[in-house]
Amino acid sequence: MVKVVLWGSLKKAAGGQTEVEVEAKNVREVLDRLKETYPKLSADIDRGVSVSIDGVIFRDAWFAPIKPESEVYLLPRLAGG
């Protein structure tokens, strides 16, 4: 199981939790499991998110590996100028 920390705005969509656990070994599986378990997260995830794994932020890396002990944060999709 991987512990995923959601940014505060997603708490309500995740049933009042900001930390959830899902069975996943990469980014895509994390996103899929989150959408399955908390369907109200789907809209935010589909609009685009970033995933931080052990302090490194990924935007489009479905297959970036995640270890059970990894620190995983779901964050808004980064943009820049």
Add this chain to the structure above:
Amino acid sequence: MIKTKFKLVGTRPLRPDGVDKVTGRARFGADISAPGMLHALILRSPHAHARIKSIDTSRAEKLPGVKAVVTRDDFKLPEREDLVDICRNVMAREKALYDGHAVAAVAAVSKTVAREALKRIQVEYQVLPHVTDVDAAMKPRAPILHKGMRTIGAEPAAKKDSNVAQIHTFGHGDVVKGFAKADIIIERSFKTEATHQGYIEPHACLATYGADDRADLWCCTQGHYMVRNACAGLLGMEVSHLRVTASEIGGGFGGKTTVFIEPVALALSRKAGKPVKLVMSRDEVFRASGPTSSSSTDVKIGITKKGKITAAQAILRYQGGAFPGSPVQFGAMTGFAPYDLENVHTVGYDVVANRPKQAAYRAPGAPLAAFAIESVIDELAHKIGMDPLEFRLKNAAREGTKSSYGPTFGPIGLEATLKESKKHPHHLAPLGPNQGRGVACGFWFNFGGQTSVSLNIGEDGTVSVVEGNPDIGGSRASMCLMAAEELGVPYEKVRTVIADTASLGYNEVTDGSRVTFAVGMATIKAARQAIAIMCERAAKIWDIPAEAVVWEDGCAKPAGSNAGNFKPMTLAEIAGSAGSTGGPISGHSEATADGAGVSFATHMVDVEVDPDTGKVTVLRYTVFQDAGKAIHPAYVEGQFQGGAAQGVGWAINEEYIYGEDGRLQNPGFLDYRIPVASDLPMIDTVILEIPNPGHPYGVRGVGETSIVPPLAAIANAVSEAAGVRLTHLPMSPPRVLKAMMENGKGAA
């Protein structure tokens, strides 16, 4: 493994685009013409908020020389959700949502005819109440821009329409408990006015839509693949049917990361069957491109008497123009990022108002948050008599710190920038009367993204790097340096060109400080692939295994005496025989670059405030920033200086001024005052190099972080010089003088 020893990287060769730019050969957006070309102009709303009851174009269409007129009827709302607001921004539909919103466009044989045609278009408006201020837009009885817009993230769920599109929250710990532990708490509110990126080159394009539904578009943009995909989506085209070529670019800074006129030019060209050129005037750039948000922010920070932060919170409200999508979430994520905080909480409100839809401006959203938060940090340091740099060092985020937006930091350079600031001569220099010194820290993310590079070895041993990101800050020089470094050839032997969208795989926009990091990584990988091929060719010629050949100093060599005794072959020698040894040699990299490292900076500035007029003069400025590895230090310094210079304008002079009628009052450089050379001192720079482990050379993006601290650093300096805390940007002479006089300072 990060490379640490370099022969070329870190040197300062001449920029490859220099001759073109000083001789006028460089071709910008408006420099291209085509046979039979038409000239286009756009009719824009004179109202901040109005229902468009009807548009009658018949008189314009009858005017001799008019070849096409387009309105909302020519743009079907796209199915792609991310394009809907772009479509509505490109051409108003039911309502005009801001002064300058496009309502119709004309293509004619000359600008004179097009101008006359615009006068003949009759638009019937029903003027509606408007709102341009962020706080006013959030009030319960504010005019609502979008029927049916409910606040996402509101608790309890929103039941009424609102101009607040979304609420974002971040943080960890318990700020209530944290504030209970504080000996000193400061709460302040801040406002900033909208600014424009101030790029000198207006948006410009030439669209050629063929009878076969294939089209070409030449335009000034930070991302021509983005332009291709957006325009194709808006016009119902297949992406491969639209080829986009990026011109040289006269500045972007984030403002050219979306489309405004390009779909309009294509629609006109499709309708007219002729090439159409469309160039924004400066007035249009101000009124109808993408300035920054304006903002309103409340900050509360508590500390112990010894200067340790116990709790920090901020409520940020950014209006992002007429459509959702202000960068408030980034302000809420980044403002406290320089600090190691046990208890932190931020809330960001994304607000719509009757202004042009904001676009990115270097580190979007972060400077506004830093202005407010770093101002309070500064005030707290002074309150307990601690050096502001020492205060920041005491609370600084370091490797292992849980960031204010969540993830734990890896190796970061904030502490290095603060320590370097403390020992710099600037910090120790005396100040005169009416002068003040301010410091501030800033943080920005980097990201990589989809990137394609092709590196071709010419038969004479020269090299071309083909990449797909418009060069807005020296990336061609950096790519040449990295390719030359890997290949072991002189810098002058490498040329980097920007390919059109049909000639290379997809590339994300030149934004997010990503290009030197991501395209650099791709260039290095492509060079290494080409080297592997060249080693294979040498091995074939020597009839030894490829593994027995190494690449050193621009030559293929036997790996050791066991491999055989062969004279090293230079790149040029291998390239010269390529046709006989297997064909052309090139390397490629097509990947999504990951591993970007975050970036920190500390800025220090001295100002003098005229007590009679409130005018602020910037006397001295020094930027300390972590670049990871500076590929071309002169360009890195340029990025540092450019951020500081733009920050000076943002802090002191620049602002969008709206009248009671909701119309922009100062859409030109005469009344919207960006800094000129005489407004700026020489901006000193100190490059720190704390390698990013996610890049082969340790590179961190540097293009955006330098815009984050200046607003706060200058505000802190002005506040010290004026003897009163300035909380509203820009700190223009009337605003500074008023603040001084209200506090018994300055002219009586």
